[in-house]
Structure formats: C-alpha cells, structure tokens
Amino acid sequence: MELPPTPIVQDLVLVGGGHSHIAVLKRLGMKPVPGVQLTLVCRDVHTPYSGMLPGLIAGHYSYDEAHIDLRKLAVFCSARFIHDEVVNLDPVRKELVFKDRPPIRYDLLSLNTGSTPGARDVPGAERFAVPVKPIAGFLPRWQALQERVELLGEDPRIAVVGAGAGGVELTLAMQYRLRNRFAALGKRLAPLMHLFTASEEILPTHSPGARKRFDRILAERGVEVHRGSPVAEVTENGLRTENGWTGEFHEVVWVTNASAASWLGDAGLATNDWGFVRVDECLQSVSHPCVYAAGDVAAVDAHPREKAGVFAVRQGPPLENNIRRALWSKPGTPFRPQTQFLSLISTGDQYAVASRSGWSVEGEWVWKWKDWIDRRFMDKYQDLPDMTAKASAAQEVPAVPKGDPDPPSKDMRCKGCASKIGATALLGALESIEPFWREDVSAGLDSRDDAAILDVPPGKALVQSVDFFPAIVDDPYLFGRIAANHALGDIFAMGAAPQSALAIAGIPFAASRKSEDLLRQMLLGANAMFLTAETNLAGGHTSECPELALGFVINGLADKDDVMRKGGLREGDALVLTKALGTGVLFAAEMRLAARGRWIEAAIEPMLQPAQAASRILRDHGARACTDVTGFGLVGHLVEMLEASGASAEIDLNALPPLEGALECFERGIFSSLDPENRRIWDRAANGHEGSARSAFALLFDPQTAGGLLAGIPQRNLEDCLAALRQAGYARAAKVGTVGRGDHGGNLLTLA
C-alpha cells in the first residue's frame, strides 16, 4: 500500500545566516524533522566567516574561501531559501515583515542576524564613516577605496575607529593590502593608518601580554594609536575627537562596539539595554517562547559574553538541539558558554598572536595554525557530504500547532476533486489577492461563479496560451512571480496585450494553514506580476501535488492582423535575443550542489524581468516575427520560426549572451535533463553537420524559464533596436544571428 506523504505541519524559520544558523541548518538537513518546513531567510546569499575576514581584506583569501554559500547549503538541507531582509516582526501573528515582499508566517523562529558597529550616537558617523558590517556593504567600499587612493598624489590617510580585536586586525590588514598594492604598481605611497579607541588601552578584553605585543606591532608598522579618544563627530573630510583632536582622512572605517537592529525591540521582544534579544540558557527568548536567538544578536541573561564569532559558532549545536526539542514539545537543555576562549589575532602579514586568559604567544606558525583551523571549519560547509548520507526521517510527525483549523488526516490521500485544497484554506489565501481591475472581465475572482466571464472587444482576437511547471525555486512568492512572468511571455511574444489569467496550483500535502500560506504566497507573487502587466487574475484551480507547482492560462487581446507570429522572418533580418541564456543548466547545477549561490541569484533577475517593454520595442523596430525562448532552447524555438518562415539562419556562437556560471557548468559536464532531447533538433536542422565542441554551443539547447524574446529585425534598425532594449533594462540583449535564404543547401542552421 502506498504510504501517505508526510504532511507539512510546522514552519521553522531561521532568520540570518550567521555562525550559529549554519550549524543548525546542516544538522537539521542531515537529520530532518518530518513535517517541518525549514526556511532560511537571509539578506546575503554568501555569508562571511568572521575568522577569515582580516585575511580576506589583506588579500590572503578569495571571496569564496571566506564566505559560506547559503543558497547551496539550503539546497543541501532541503530548506527553502528566501533572499531578503527582515525589517520587522509581529510576534503575536507570528509573522516576519520584509521591505519588498509580503510577510511570511512561522511557528518557531530563530534569529542569528549578528550586529553592526554602533554609529547612531556620533554625529556624521552614519553618513560619512564606512561601517565594517555588514561585510557585503563594506567590501565594495574597500575595493573602491583601494582604487581611489592609488590615484592620489599623497599618502592616503585612513582612520579606523574602534580598537577591539576586529579594529586592530582590520587596521593591519588594510595597511598590508595597500602597501602591497602600491608596491606592485610601483607607487611611492604609504598608507597612514590611525587607530582610535575611547579607552586607554587597545584590545580591552584581552590579556595584558597580548596588548603589549600589539602595542609593539602597531608601533613597528607606524600605526598612530589615539588612546582615550572617543570620536565626537565624523565629517566628509575627517573626524574630531571629544578631546578636541581633529584630522583629515580619506576614509573613516567604523569598527566600534556592536549594536543591535532597532526592529527587534520595536517588535516587543524583551531586549537588554543595548537592544540585543534577551534569551535564557536554552537560547529561548525570555518574552516569546516561540523565538530563539543566538550569536551577536542574543544576550544570554545568565551568561553575558563579548560579541565574538567564536560564541556564535559554539551556540550552533545547542540551538539546534533546543529547536528540535521544541518541535517535539520537549523542554530545552540549558547551555553554558565557556568563560575563557582562545583568540588568534592576525597582524595582516600572515603572522598572528594567540591569546587566552593571561597567556599569549606570537609567530608565523600561529597564523598557519589559525589558517588550518579556519579552513577546516569552512570545509564543513563548503564540501557538503553526499546527499544520500542524510539520516532517514522518522515516520512520526510533530503536532500541528494550536489554532490550525484542519489538521491533516493520516489516511491515504484521495484523488480526483477530493485532492483540491479545502475551501477555508482557499478563501483564506484569496482574501489577500487584489487582482488588477478591468472592465472587460465581467466575472472574475470576486464573483465566485463557476467560470470567469471575459469580454473580447469588437475587432479584437483572443490570444490564449497555457504553461505549468513544478517550482524552480522553493520560495513560493518568488516562484509565483517567475511562473506568471513565464506564462505572460507567450502573449508578449505575439505582440498581444494580456487581459486575464486562470491559475492552476499544485500544493504539497500540508495542514490547512500551511496550504493556505503556500497558495497565498504563490498567488501574491503571481499577482504582483499581473498588476504590472495590467492582467486580471480571474480564477483558477488547486490540487494536492507531490511538490509545489504553478501554471496559468493567459488570455490576451490583439488585432487579428497585427500579431507577431513565428512565420515572417525575412532574409537579411538580424536575430535579436533580449535576455541571456543558461537558466536550465544553472538550476540543474543547483540541484547537484554545483552552482554558486550568486549565479542563481543573477539568473533569477532576468526571470523576473517582464517581456512587455521588449515586445513593444521589437515591434517599434520592425519585428515581423517573434517568439519567446523557453523549454526547447534557442535552437528549438528558432527552428520553429525558420520552418514557419521558410528561411534559414546563421548563428554567431560568439554573440550568445551567457548567464554567469552557465559556461562553467557545461565545461564541468552539467546539462539540463532536457538537453539531449533539445539537441536532436540540431541533427535535423543542420542536416547532420557537426556542431561545435565549445561550451557556448550548449547554450543553444539549454531550456529557459521566462527566457528572452527572439525576433527578426530589419538590419537597418538593429543598432537603434539594441540601444532601446538596453535603455529599457535588457542589458544583455544581443544580435545572435542572421536570417538567410530558405534553400540554404538544405540546412536550416549554420554556425558563423
């Protein structure tokens, strides 16, 4: 007998990809809790490992060596990844609020969002100083600073404010990097580094021995240390200290004591005097038991400690253990952090000082030791084990949280119409959808009739298309946007105007509130796209499916004699493609944990770009034939156009615009599962002629989701057309080939 699928009954949401959550994710990924939908929300796709930051700044590590790819880790852990920044939280409704997307719900929440150097109280600091955190903001500023100062006709003057371990390491790392850069360029410039501290000592939380060593090292390197000098004001050109010292600087870098985001306290969570979330020994909020916190953002009432990555790392396993216990409604296990810890503080030049309690030691070997520890740590998150090593999930599923109106039945799942999601969940999801209002949709979502009533104005033809596919990304809101944009592509390719859409949604087996949430998120995403396209979401149908899936019937309106069809290419036309290629292979690579997170983010961007403006621009520049490039790849869709037009084409492989990472994936032998099928078209259309071994050749067969429009443009309009497309945001629009005669030696396709 077929076992019923495991229903989704609880939502565990991790906010922030800090040092504790990476351990929580991996442990939950290796041993999942059945029925729990795990979501990671993070502002950054690649999260920095604090131990390697100074080495990254000094140039000893590459970006990828010093960052953990959260997207990849989430895929490994079967966790949903939402790339966004939380700006608020409603602990009563249990909702997370974002800047640019609708809220999401949680049953259990964990926060590991770190801290930023506190600059609020110093006039000008937020405006003119560069905070070292978030690192994603600091790195481009650091890059720009390096480029800017090498053009100076004088020695660059750089102030670092804050002389804890982070500030001292950063000062020495920046100095080392700039000196090397100037030497390589043959410039006679020397960075003048100034380090400011409010206290009389640098490294106030470290041993006197370690302080003495760094006093010596800073003096040897010519760093001017301003002790007892709290900064009172930062200006465009420098800073002023409370004791009246003023100085001009080319950059002021802020590395002072950590401060917390204000939304944590504003949300009503109990926080300490500095705004950090107060937690008990189980890392559970003292005010809201469904909320956990770890790392810099948390303040453990019973065991206050300084803000350091080492504590965040150590809190990972107990946090995971206590979250797991909470999911099973078991009491937490208290965790006591160590009082002493070993600090390995680098001096920029592959040399370091080790400090613990009253003991300290220094040398190149200390750096090598630190490097070994740091790399070993990163290996755990970068070399992910074989997926098959995951422990098989127990059959028992945690309880549905209180308040769910419709716990899922353990019986075998019904088929037919009984597989629809329940009326309560459906109505709940639809409540938040406000479709684009149109006069020519007489009965839509609001009417609750059995079918939508759509008017086709006199003289207009109805243009219809349907698309449906399983989720390419696991964030339902994002997937909704992609699926809607993909479906609209067919209508825009015809040069028609979309009028209305009917949705078909597949929802995995889940408790009623979870089904409602999934459907709401998908439809909100889709509707956001339909609002821009002035399209009414008029109705739809749902069904329980093994995985999230979504599709649409799109109805468009067009003047019958004024549509762009596949036939209509003419000899000499330039073939213009409006977007880069490679979504198929990149998502295939993501499934194999072989894609970098930033490649996928960069591939998602064009998938969300509507084809509306491109369609108008292509028509304005004389396009007579157009199609959207989707599942059959560029060649498959081009051949359809050539056959309909009685033409041939020469493709310029050098001109094909690849998405970042796509060619690298082909070179590593990764292809979409549709690739072999799509390649058959080449054999037919190129009359048995061999293709090319180059990876760009594989781009021709790569299936696209929400791909670009492909159109034939008269050569005389080509430059203007490309300029207009780029101006409208289609940055990778390109001429990819030329249309030839129909009887071109019997070959539909040749390579330039």
Ligand SMILES: Cc1cc2nc3c(=O)[nH]c(=O)nc-3n(C[C@H](O)[C@H](O)[C@H](O)COP(=O)(O)OP(=O)(O)OC[C@H]3O[C@@H](n4cnc5c(N)ncnc54)[C@H](O)[C@@H]3O)c2cc1C
């Ligand atoms: C230059 C420098 C060097 C340092 N070196 C060391 C060292 O060698 N050893 C050490 O122990 N400590 C070091 N520290 C301190 C250390 O960086 C922090 O203590 C540590 O990073 C805190 O880790 P965390 O896990 O709490 O948060 P973080 O590592 O800061 O991670 C926070 C995560 O949350 C995400 N995030 C933040 N806000 C939001 C939001 N609103 N919504 C969604 N996501 C969000 C971020 O993108 C990030 O992924 C150093 C600090 C500096 C500045």
